[in-house]
Amino acid sequence: MLATLIERAARGDTVELNLTGDRVIGRWAHIIRRRFPAAETLSEQARDDIASLASTLRLVPADTPCPVLDELFRGRPGLTSVAVEGPDGRLGLIMRERFLLVMSGAFGYGRPLSSRQTVAEITDWHPLVLLAGTSVLTAAQRLRTRPREARYDDVIVSDGDTRLSSVSAALLLDTLTERLSAKVIRDELTGLANRAHFLEQLEAACIDASDPDQPGPRVVVAFIDLDHMKKINDSFGHHVGDVVLTSLAARLAAVAKEDELVARLGGDEFAVLTRLPEEAGEHEAKEIGDRYRAAAAETDPAVPPAARTKASVGVATSGAQADAETVLSAADMAMYRAKQAGGDDVVTVLGVDAGLPGDVEQVDRSVRQAIAGDELRLVYQPIVRIQDRSVVSVEALVRWEHPRLGRLSPDRFLPGAERTGQMPALDRWVLRTACADLVALTERLGDAAPPSVNVNVSTRTLTTPFDETVLDVLAETGLPPDRLRLELPETADLTLLGGAHARLERLREAGVHLTLDDMGAGSTTLRHLSTLTVHGMKIDQVFVAGMLENPRDHTVVKLLTDLGHGLQLRVTAEGVETAAQLEALAALGVEHAQGWHLGRPAPLEDLAAALAAG
Known part of the structure; x- marks a missing residue:
């Protein structure tokens, strides 16, 4: 029935099919999809179906006499339109209001004058026809491309088989408004x-x-x-x-x-x-x-x-x-x-x-004041060689001795410091204090002092001239560069590290050691190994915590360990809390570890006492 229309479209003739939007009914719909793939994108992207808004559409032959359709419209006040099927396979539309206006005529003689006419003579043979599955947004966009006089005509909706329905332009636009309003919230x-x-x-x-x-x-x-x-x-x-x-x-x-x-x-x-x-x-x-x-x-x-x-x-x-x-x-x-x-x-x-003092945002805004007021403290967690439990380094961790709230752990203030751009200032304070503490500890304990100190670097700091800061601090405190290990954050993406590459290389050439923190926690850290020259890597504590119960975690730890060894990196496991975990890590060949089982973070004096006691 619509074969002629299909062939005309295939030849490129001008027909009101507009294969990026309009649709036809019947068993030929799949031919349109196959020959013109772009036509299918509208229904594929639809999340809301115009068919849910549509009402059944009456289909009449093109040779239907106008008086017959006139009687149909007048007998069904709720009928807003009918579809018309032409002898050549065309599909048209007659709107109720436009038809009744023709029937009335300019001087009231429309019906007598149209009594011998068929509906084909007053049919709009260029209606907007869409497949069920087309979104409300797409349908509304297609309405805007229609000629002004037909912009608010009903839209014909086909199920791709034999059923026709229609939806009014007003309902489409009202629904679009409602749904766009919903998307806002x-x-x-x-x-x-x-x-x-x-x-x-x-x-x-x-x-x-x-x-x-x-x-x-x-x-x-x-x-x-x-x-x-x-x-x-x-x-x-x-x-x-x-x-x-x-x-x-x-x-x-x-x-x-x-x-x-x-x-x-x-x-x-x-x-x-x-x-x-x-x-x-x-x-x-x-x-x-x-x-x-x-x-x-x-x-x-x-x-x-x-x-x-x-x-x-x-x-x-x-x-x-x-x-x-x-x-x-x-x-x-x-x-x-x-x-x-x-x-x-x-x-x-x-x-x-x-x-109130417990206001977290107030805490966030006061990090600079905390530095100026000498309220920050460092605690140090030992990093040990698993084989003999000797301390090979200590990681510097910051705490805040708030005058009213007491000791605040990093989770209370680091997120706010990150949000408010204060991490570079905090990183500088931690770096300077940690380097000075290790120098003082060495003067006090000699060879019993830790060989190095690990200091974390935030992503914000990596966007600054941090190499100048590090070298200035080393010169100021007198700490040899090879006794400083900078831990690079897992959250730093490749773009960020690419921008910091030259500064990191300068520090590495000066003797500073670079370590990738939280290996395995993110998708980017493995790629870091191919772009940066680093000395060590730390396996994220999430995998260490689950390695005894979860075979996947155990496999990840083994793979990361083997990878580190293959790249000649010092591998450290974080978050070791039990002897069983430590034993399993040793069996996998992990050389270094840190965690509460090996030593909790402690103030400098407590660390010094423990190291002096052997």
């Missing part, structure tokens, strides 16, 4: 609320909770972060990572109560916004966190068993003066503490007020 991957909408609702909730005349319920934020998500992406690829994220989103949404807003903030970070009465305490806050933690721990058949993971949850409740940034940051830091405790856990923080 929805995360594209998961369908949850997005970060912008979450923050907007959080701000509104905090304003309501802080109303001086009639304060509303306390604001509660649960911050949810998947454990080991980076490892999943690196091991299985981001397509599996997306499955994990969408699966988690569905489970979180399933346990959410009616008054709880669940959002994806970005990456593997999710958050929940809700309210609790003023008298609610830790039990109620923890119940919220436990509910979402349990949902994250549920298994989903869609997720490969080896890619299943759990989540760390931090829950913060507002005090009398709720502040959106403060509550969210407090929940974020609580989540980090849950993660530091081993993950799959909930940590709560109650009564977070704007401007």
Whole structure:
């Protein structure tokens, strides 16, 4: 029936098929797809189907007398259009309003004048015809390319077989407006609320909770972060990572109560916004966190068993003066503490007020003041040779002795220092202090002092003239360059390291040792080995922690060890917490290790005493 139309299109004749948008009905649809592949892209990219908006469309022959169609339209007031099938296979459309206007005529004589006409004479033979599966957005875009007089005509929708339906232009445009509005507040991957909408609702909730005349319920934020998500992406690829994220989103949404807003903030970070009465305490806050933690721990058949993971949850409740940034940051830091405790856990923080000492953002902004106020301290964790347990180096780790909050671990202030651009200043302080401490320790202990000190370098510092800083500090403190080991972060990508390559080479040539930190934790670190000349590598503690129970982790540790040996690098395993782990590492040929089983981070005086005692 439509064979003529197909052949005309194949010859390149001008027909209203427009193979990047319009569609035809019947068993010939697959021919169009095969001959003109571009025509299929519209339905492939569709996420919302215009067929869901369409109504059944009446098809009439082109030789139908106008009075017959007139009677059909007048007998069915809700019928907005009919499709017309021409003898040559063409498909046309007649709009109700336009037809009835013709029937009325300029002076009311339209019906008598049209009594002998067929509908073919007043049919629009260039309608917009789309296959079911075309998106609302695509359909709306095609409407805009139509002639002005036909721009608001119905759109014919074909199922690719025999069924025709139609959708009005007005409904298409209204639906598009609604869906675009939804996209503004929805995360594209998961369908949850997005970060912008979450923050907007959080701000509104905090304003309501802080109303001086009639304060509303306390604001509660649960911050949810998947454990080991980076490892999943690196091991299985981001397509599996997306499955994990969408699966988690569905489970979180399933346990959410009616008054709880669940959002994806970005990456593997999710958050929940809700309210609790003023008298609610830790039990109620923890119940919220436990509910979402349990949902994250549920298994989903869609997720490969080896890619299943759990989540760390931090829950913060507002005090009398709720502040959106403060509550969210407090929940974020609580989540980090849950993660530091081993993950799959909930940590709560109650009564977070704007401007109180516990305000994490206030802590973030004060790192420079902490340096000036001599509030920072270094602790040192030994790195030992497994064979004889001798200390071959110590890693310098920073702590903050806050005058009001007490000792703060790095997870409390390093994220904020990173966000606010203060890491280079912090790195300089750590470098200068660590070098000076090792010089002092050597003067005090002689050969019993550690041969070297490991100092971490942040990604922000790698974008600065850090080579000048390092060489100046070495000259200032008198520490020989070969006693300094700089640990390069796993988070540094190849572009960043490429920009820092010349500076790193300058330090290496001066005698400074370079070590790649957290090997295996990211997809880029292995590539670093082909672009940088380094002296050592440290195997990420995630693999060490799981190597006795998980054959995959054991294999990763062995592969990294063999790789390091092949490149003549000093291999160090991080996070060794048990004798069994140490024994397994030794069996794989790992020469060096650090972790709580071998020595916890300790202040300089405690380290000196331990080294002096042998």
